[in-house]
Amino acid sequence: xxxxxxxxxxxxxxxxxxTLIKSFPVLWEGWECDDKWYLCKDQSGKNVLVIxxxxxxxxxxxxxxxxxxxxxxxxxEKTEEILKELGFK
Numbered sequence: 001x002x003x004x005x006x007x008x009x010x011x012x013x014x015x016x017x018x019t020l021i022k023s024f025p026v027l028w029e030g031w032e033c034d035d036k037w038y039l040c041k042d043q044s045g046k047n048v049l050v051i052x053x054x055x056x057x058x059x060x061x062x063x064x065x066x067x068x069x070x071x072x073x074x075x076x077e078k079t080e081e082i083l084k085e086l087g088f089k
Contacts, residue, residue, distance in 0.1 A: 005020070006055065008052070008055050008056065008057055009038065009050070009052070009057055012050065012057035012058075013038075013040060013050070013057075017042065017043045018040040018041065018042055018048065018050065019040060019041045020039075020040050021039045021040055021041055021047065022038070022039050023036045023037065023038045023039075024036065024037060024038075024039070026068060027068075027072065029075070033052075033054065033055060034051075034052045034053060034054065034055065036052075037049060037050065037051045037052070037060065038050040038051075038057075049061070049064070049065065051064060
């Protein structure tokens with residue numbers, strides 16, 4: 001993969017024998033860091049989620065992705081409400 005990774009992510013993947021499959025954007029309300037999470041493959045071939053918190057990588061859980069989706073839906077709902085009040089929806 002040609003994506004440039006931070007030192008912390010490279011070191012974490014190497015130390016834990018993980019192969020990067022892809023990264024994807026993660027949105028945070030009021031936070032400019034930790035803007036990507038990573039789908040990786042461990043030595044056994046199992047897909048794992050690597051997330052960061054203050055640039056400190058760790059294995060994440062499905063519940064964290066579900067929490068993000070819930071928050072995204074909330075933000076979309078509130079944005080659509082404002083658009084409606086402005087007469088655009």
